[in-house]
Amino acid sequence: xxxxxxxxxxxxxxxxxxxxxxxxxxxxxxxxxxxxxxxxxxxxxxxxxxxxxxxxxxxxxxxxxxxxxxxxxxxxxxxxxxxxxxxxxxxxxxxxxxxxxxxxxxxxxxxxxxxxxxxxxxxxxxxxxxxxxxxxxxxxxxxxxxxxxxxxxxxxxxxxxxxxxxxxxxxxxxxxxx
Amino acid sequence: xxxxxxxxxxxxxxxxxxxxxxxxxxxxxxxxxxxxxxxxxxxxxxxxxxxxxxxxxxxxxxxxxxxxxxxxxxxxxxxxxxxxxxxxxxxxxxxxxxxxxxxxxxxxxxxxxxxxxxxxxxxxxxxxxxxxxxxxxxxxxxxxxxxxxxxxxxxxxxxxxxxxxxxxxxxxxxxxxx
DNA sequence: TCCTATCATGTAATTAATTACATGTTTTAG
DNA sequence: CTAAAACATGTAATTAATTACATGATAGGA
Numbered sequence: 034x035x036x037x038x039x040x041x042x043x044x045x046x047x048x049x050x051x052x053x054x055x056x057x058x059x060x061x062x063x064x065x066x067x068x069x070x071x072x073x074x075x076x077x078x079x080x081x082x083x084x085x086x087x088x089x090x091x092x093x094x095x096x097x098x099x100x101x102x103x104x105x106x107x108x109x110x111x112x113x114x115x116x117x118x119x120x121x122x123x124x125x126x127x128x129x130x131x132x133x134x135x136x137x138x139x140x141x142x143x144x145x146x147x148x149x150x151x152x153x154x155x156x157x158x159x160x161x162x163x164x165x166x167x168x169x170x171x172x173x174x175x176x177x178x179x180x181x182x183x184x185x186x187x188x189x190x191x192x193x194x195x196x197x198x199x200x201x202x203x204x205x206x207x208x209x210x211x
Numbered sequence: 212x213x214x215x216x217x218x219x220x221x222x223x224x225x226x227x228x229x230x231x232x233x234x235x236x237x238x239x240x241x242x243x244x245x246x247x248x249x250x251x252x253x254x255x256x257x258x259x260x261x262x263x264x265x266x267x268x269x270x271x272x273x274x275x276x277x278x279x280x281x282x283x284x285x286x287x288x289x290x291x292x293x294x295x296x297x298x299x300x301x302x303x304x305x306x307x308x309x310x311x312x313x314x315x316x317x318x319x320x321x322x323x324x325x326x327x328x329x330x331x332x333x334x335x336x337x338x339x340x341x342x343x344x345x346x347x348x349x350x351x352x353x354x355x356x357x358x359x360x361x362x363x364x365x366x367x368x369x370x371x372x373x374x375x376x377x378x379x380x381x382x383x384x385x386x387x388x389x
Numbered sequence: 390t391c392c393t394a395t396c397a398t399g400t401a402a403t404t405a406a407t408t409a410c411a412t413g414t415t416t417t418a419g
Numbered sequence: 420c421t422a423a424a425a426c427a428t429g430t431a432a433t434t435a436a437t438t439a440c441a442t443g444a445t446a447g448g449a
Contacts, residue, residue, distance in 0.1 A: 037437095038405075039310060046317040056427050069306050070313060076406060078429060101414050103427065120317065120325060123332060124310035128247050132217060132302035134370060135248060139224040139298065140363035147298060154301060185318035188388075192312060192381050199377040203370050210366075215407095216435075234397050254436060256399060279444050281397070 040072050040080060041089075045116040048090060048108040055081050055104065065173075065186065068166075068193055081106060089115060148211055156204045163197040170194060218250050218258060219267075223294040226268060226286040233259050233282065243351075243364065246344075246371055259284060267293060326389055334382045341375040348372060 047053065047061055058081075059074040061067070081104075084090045089112035095103040108116070133155050140148055170190050174180045180187045225231065225239055236259075237252040239245070259282075262268045267290035273281040286294070311333050318326055348368050352358045358365045 039308075039313065040405085043313065049317070050319075054427070055429090056425095059427095066316065067306075069309065069316075071306055071406090073407070074428075075408080075430080097426090098415055101427070120314050120329075124314060126310065126336075127308045128245075128249055129307050130217075130305045131247065132304065134367055135217060135221065136298050136302060137363045138244065138247075138367045139227070139294075141228075141361055143359050143362040145362075151298075158304075181321050183319055184321040184323075185315045188385060189312055189316045192378075195377055195381050196374070199373055203373050207366060218435085232397070233399090234395095238396095249436090251437070252398075253400080253438080275396090276445055279397070 040070075040076065041084060042116060042119045043070055043072070044077070044080065044084065045089060045108055045112050048106055049113070049116060052105045052107045054106065058106075069189065084112070088112075143211060149208070152204055152207055152211075156201065156208075159197055159200050159204065163194065163201060166190065166194045166197060218248075218254065219262060220294060220297045221248055221250070222255070222258065222262065223267065223286055223290050226284055227291070227294060230283045230285045232284065236284075247367065262290070266290075321389060327386070330382055330385055330389075334379065334386075337375055337379050337382065341372065341379060344368065344372045344375060 092104040270282040270284045
């Protein structure tokens, strides 16, 4: 993919809640937000530098222990402005790149022997995912208070669960069809 | 995004059914396959050249009218082989880049005034999409025969419809919640 | 006959994103 | 005390993908 650069907004959104280092930001993609967005540190560090040049963020140097230098990034007013402008702007949806769907497209013949094993493998994968997401939801949103304080996050996780459930159902339906 | 290069397999898959020019292949992404995969001619032409060097495809020159030179590409045995190897290989799913979901993630407060207009805009979009997909399905798969001959394609379209329906339902649920 | 849409094929410049390379510090568990 | 895991920050090389640049032919309708 070229351009769009929505990662910029992700970083601003993460910095909106609290000051963080590039390392902290990179870690966010391993857990919660990683469910639907990804980035590695080698993309994040240079982007932070550019964003600082554009005055969307700033940083203060923090020394840990004897020598370790950390950069605590924070969002600026300008950063907040463009973040909220983005939030209010119309969203567009990239088409999903689901490799299984792509493969399926090329199976012309309903009787193809390839079909069944493909579906079963995929089903296993999505069922695991579904379970994992359900566990995650229970852990993160055990109380109504937690839901209210991270409302968007809870909606997004609920959506991911719905999506996986739908996928799973569709796969089951397919197995019946063939 | 960098690498994966599944476009290679898409082109092979398209050439599997019939000989085509780069132009024809590029057009495929405007219609059916474009629902879930994209590519433009400036990516396709160089890739075809590379694929020919790798002996996955070949071409014959066709002259139309007085001077127009077309290149009719066809798949080779080697191309068929790696295509079917790919079909049988395990699939992985890139995470979806849904900008609306991303924005939602950053709405912490259930009472945020941003929420409602965001959802309504999105709902309109997905309902249009759903209608459009339903029309497409009726047009393409009006008879059982047509379904049987393009089985994978029909499953994929059905999946896209399910997905949109699920998305729509989820948006409706959200509106009730807030 | 002329004009426009579609057919047809490329290259260049730029950006996004992944993988690999590179280095050093601090904390924690055994 | 020591080793490993986690913290912390960068750069380089490569590939994927988009947008823009560039050119020309053919078919069909007005």
